[in-house]
Amino acid sequence: MSTQTFRRRAGRPPQIDADEIVTAAVALIDAEGLEALTMRRLGTELGVTAMSLYRHLPNRDAVLAAVVSRLVREVAVEVADGMPWPQALHRFAESYRRMLLAHPHAVPLLATHPVDEVDGLALVAPVLERFRGAGVPDEDALTAVQSVGVYVLGHALAQVGTPPGASRDPGPAEVAYYDQWFTVGLDAFVLGLHHRLTP
Amino acid sequence: MSTQTFRRRAGRPPQIDADEIVTAAVALIDAEGLEALTMRRLGTELGVTAMSLYRHLPNRDAVLAAVVSRLVREVAVEVADGMPWPQALHRFAESYRRMLLAHPHAVPLLATHPVDEVDGLALVAPVLERFRGAGVPDEDALTAVQSVGVYVLGHALAQVGTPPGASRDPGPAEVAYYDQWFTVGLDAFVLGLHHRLTP
DNA sequence: ACCTGAACACCGTTCAAGT
DNA sequence: ACCTGAACACCGTTCAAGT
Numbered sequence: 001m002s003t004q005t006f007r008r009r010a011g012r013p014p015q016i017d018a019d020e021i022v023t024a025a026v027a028l029i030d031a032e033g034l035e036a037l038t039m040r041r042l043g044t045e046l047g048v049t050a051m052s053l054y055r056h057l058p059n060r061d062a063v064l065a066a067v068v069s070r071l072v073r074e075v076a077v078e079v080a081d082g083m084p085w086p087q088a089l090h091r092f093a094e095s096y097r098r099m100l101l102a103h104p105h106a107v108p109l110l111a112t113h114p115v116d117e118v119d120g121l122a123l124v125a126p127v128l129e130r131f132r133g134a135g136v137p138d139e140d141a142l143t144a145v146q147s148v149g150v151y152v153l154g155h156a157l158a159q160v161g162t163p164p165g166a167s168r169d170p171g172p173a174e175v176a177y178y179d180q181w182f183t184v185g186l187d188a189f190v191l192g193l194h195h196r197l198t199p
Numbered sequence: 200m201s202t203q204t205f206r207r208r209a210g211r212p213p214q215i216d217a218d219e220i221v222t223a224a225v226a227l228i229d230a231e232g233l234e235a236l237t238m239r240r241l242g243t244e245l246g247v248t249a250m251s252l253y254r255h256l257p258n259r260d261a262v263l264a265a266v267v268s269r270l271v272r273e274v275a276v277e278v279a280d281g282m283p284w285p286q287a288l289h290r291f292a293e294s295y296r297r298m299l300l301a302h303p304h305a306v307p308l309l310a311t312h313p314v315d316e317v318d319g320l321a322l323v324a325p326v327l328e329r330f331r332g333a334g335v336p337d338e339d340a341l342t343a344v345q346s347v348g349v350y351v352l353g354h355a356l357a358q359v360g361t362p363p364g365a366s367r368d369p370g371p372a373e374v375a376y377y378d379q380w381f382t383v384g385l386d387a388f389v390l391g392l393h394h395r396l397t398p
Numbered sequence: 399a400c401c402t403g404a405a406c407a408c409c410g411t412t413c414a415a416g417t
Numbered sequence: 418a419c420c421t422g423a424a425c426a427c428c429g430t431t432c433a434a435g436t
Contacts, residue, residue, distance in 0.1 A: 039409085039410060161311060185343075192387035192389070213401095238429060
């Protein structure tokens with residue numbers, strides 16, 4: 001029979017893999033929030049019992065860490081070749097924020113779980129390159145990027161962490177308020193870094 | 200008997216009150232982290248069953264909100280009368296950070312639970328006053344203070360959210376690294392705000 | 399008025415067992 | 418190799434009952 005040629009080494013074929021688990025976890029968080037992400041519920045979502053998840057990921061915290069990694073890799077920073085670093089820093093901040101606001105229920109998770117160093121560096125690599133082009137030492141450049149990064153995350157936390165009321169969606173006035181605040185703060189921050197790093 | 204004169208209206212005298220619960224909650228978080236704060240454990244710490252806590256606070260989330268309020272009120276911003284606002288802003292950032300680093304296990308809680316508006320305004324009132332002294336509109340001043348606030352919180356999250364390893368304490372090199380980063384970022388941010396607000 | 403014991407409906411995780 | 422059922426040791430919270 002045809003399955004002989006391409007058959008797996010032994011046993012049952014898997015019904016799920018780690019990637020599918022992470023995809024389902026992100027979807028569940030986006031739809032119902034972090035507290036809805038239980039192992040039992042996640043299993044149900046995949047048509048499987050909770051216990052089978054442990055065959056693919058060691059525990060719930062590993063699921064959360066994998067979600068963080070997936071979301072960080074979702075950030076696409078568009079940096080043109082000759083772009084001055086202050087502009088590249090702006091782009092980074094805006095791309096990062098776009099991801100965070102696209103997954104408001106995951107923001108507390110991003111705030112709590114440190115980003116994997118490899119993921120983080122890959123994300124900011126094109127930005128660091130623009131600092132290098134201006135002769136700024138890598139160490140200073142990294143401090144600048146990380147500083148803007150914590151500003152963006154802190155701002156997103158403030159925006160999504162509205163009073164206890166559930167996930168009622170924002171309303172244009174609220175969105176405009178946070179957009180304005182974000183821009184004013186970011187402009188000032190990048191301006192100040194510019195003054196300190198390229199005098 | 201003497202108890203007649205000052206006796207309570209009826210029933211048993213309370214063994215605990217809300218303030219004691221919050222104090223015990225903070226102590227427990229500081230000592231063993233957020234996940235150690237269960238209603239049962241908190242009761243035990245106070246020599247009482249978990250169920251009796253519900254007589255004083257409606258649920259676990261109310262305990263957490265009360266902890267946030269308590270910690271925010273612990274921040275003391277020392278702002279002298281004639282102090283220029285950039286310096287007052289520095290003081291605010293340092294005081295806020297001092298509180299956060301004194302309660303590292305509570306930082307994710309502060310990041311997640313929005314600060315009560317009254318608590319927040321009381322905290323920054325002396326700082327806003329310094330902006331007023333320089334003729335900066337309240338709206339701009341509040342944006343500046345909030346921007347620095349989210350930077351401080353974001354930075355503290357990065358500092359306390361070290362790789363999965365438990366609460367191994369920091370080591371002087373790590374402390375120095377974060378202190379340096381914090382200062383460089385803060386200086387640049389305040390400088391940039393200064394350029395934008397008082398040209 | 400305040401505290402408790404028992405109970406309910408959940409969790410994450412382990413482990414032996416099925417296919 | 419992968420999935421499952423039953424079980425363990427927990428949770429937060431409710432409610433009737435004690436003092």
